[in-house]
Amino acid sequence: MNSIVRNPAAGSAPQRLKTSAMIASIAGEGQRTRPAPFGHALAALAEVRKDIVGLTADLSKYTDLHIFARQHPERFFQMGMAEQLLMGATAGMAREGFVPFATTYAVFASRRAYDFICMAIAEENLNAKIVCALPGLTTGYGPSHQATDDLAIFRAMPKLTIVDPCDALDIEQATPAIAAYKGPVYMRLLRGNVPLVLDEYNYKFELGKAKMIRDGRDVLIISSGLMTMRALEAARLLQKDSVDVGVLHVPTIKPLDVETIRREAAKSGRMVVVAENHSVVGGLGEAVACELLRNGIAPRFRHVGLPDAFLDAGALPTLHDRYGISTEAMSASIKAWL
Structure with a gap:
């Protein structure tokens, strides 16, 4: 996407600046971030685990796998713009005893390569990790790239574990955890400069476990992915109106930590x-x-959540407000419901 910015100096020519809705950051102004947490975590893990390999479908830069490729070029495989081939090769690597991490966009994995993941990887219970950028509404490029239905698609696939990390710390800890787990995993990925929030709460990722980040007497927000970050922000906003909000982070969507969810949701009065x-x-x-x-x-x-619709293209802050997942929109909804 291009935008024209004019220099206020008299007579100067307009300058065309390039911006990208594809790789737009979800970080707010002044928010702490870490660059490419998945790429760095996987590269570090590969230093001690020689069975780790990385594959992508022409998207190493946009899934942060280029960090791994730079440090371990002999274990990096560029499959081109062929997601079905990517998943077939991933299955083959797993059969040979490697632990393959395959990256692409979530829409391409869930829609275009679904049958290859289902038949070649999940049914065979292979030890393959599918890590996908642009989950949900994290790009402004419109329905062709917005994976608003990936969880619905993959939750119905037997044997597949599903992870939805919140921030850079969650991703850094989840990467070695899913590598240690024996079986197929789908992980949603926040890429680029990823916000860092959970370090303030003494958080530790555990596969299959929900974590109570903060307690509250009036409202319990059960959230995953970037919405946990938004939930924590909403809790601070609502505190100004004397609304006490608890946040239960659910980084593993499948299998769901039903015991923790039942226990916390059963507490009366909220x-x-x-x-x-x-x-x-x-x-x-x-x-x-x-x-x-x-x-x-x-x-x-x-x-x-997002509506059952094909969403608009545009700037992410505008879209998040429009579809009710910004901090301000969620806070306003909760106040109206109380």
């Missing part, structure tokens, strides 16, 4: 809000609601 960077159809919200209903737990329940 509304439960599920917040996710995904369609309201088929994601964390429906998974949590179903689990609570099955077990006779019936709090006041609300859902913050």
Whole structure:
């Protein structure tokens, strides 16, 4: 995307600056970030684990795999713009005893390469890790690149573990954790300069475990991915209005930590809000609601998520406000529901 900026100096020619909706950062102004946490974590892991290999479909720069490729070129495989081939090669690497990390965009893995992941990797229970950038609404490029349905698609796939990290720390800790796990994993990826927030809460990623980041008497937000960061921001905003908000981070979508979710949602007197960077159809919200209903737990329940629609293209802050997943929009919704 190009934009024209005119120099205020008289007679100067307009300057064309390049911006990208594809790799737009979700970090707010002045927010602490770390660059390419996945790429650095995988490269560091490969120093001690010689079975780690990296593959991508012409997207190493945009999935941060270029960090790994630079440090371990003999274990990096560029498959070109062929996601089905990427997943087939990933399956082959896993069969040969390697631990392959395959990267692409979430839309391409979930829509274009679904059958290859299902038949070649998941059904065979192969030890392959699929790590995908641009999950949910993290690009302004419109429906062709916005993976608003990836969790719904992959939650229905047997044997597949699903991880949705919140920030740079979560990604850094989740990367070696999924490498140590024996079986297929799909991990949503925040790439580039990724916000750093969970280090303030003595957080430690554990595969399959939800973590109570902060407690609150009035509202419990159950969230995953970047929406945990937004939930923590919303909690601080709502505190100014004397609304006490707890945040339960659920980095593993499948298998769901049902014991923790049931225990926290069953506490009386507070509304439960599920917040996710995904369609309201088929994601964390429906998974949590179903689990609570099955077990006779019936709090006041609300859902913050993306609409069941093909979303607009545009600037991410505008889109996040429009579709209700910005900090301000979520805070306003919670205040209206109370």
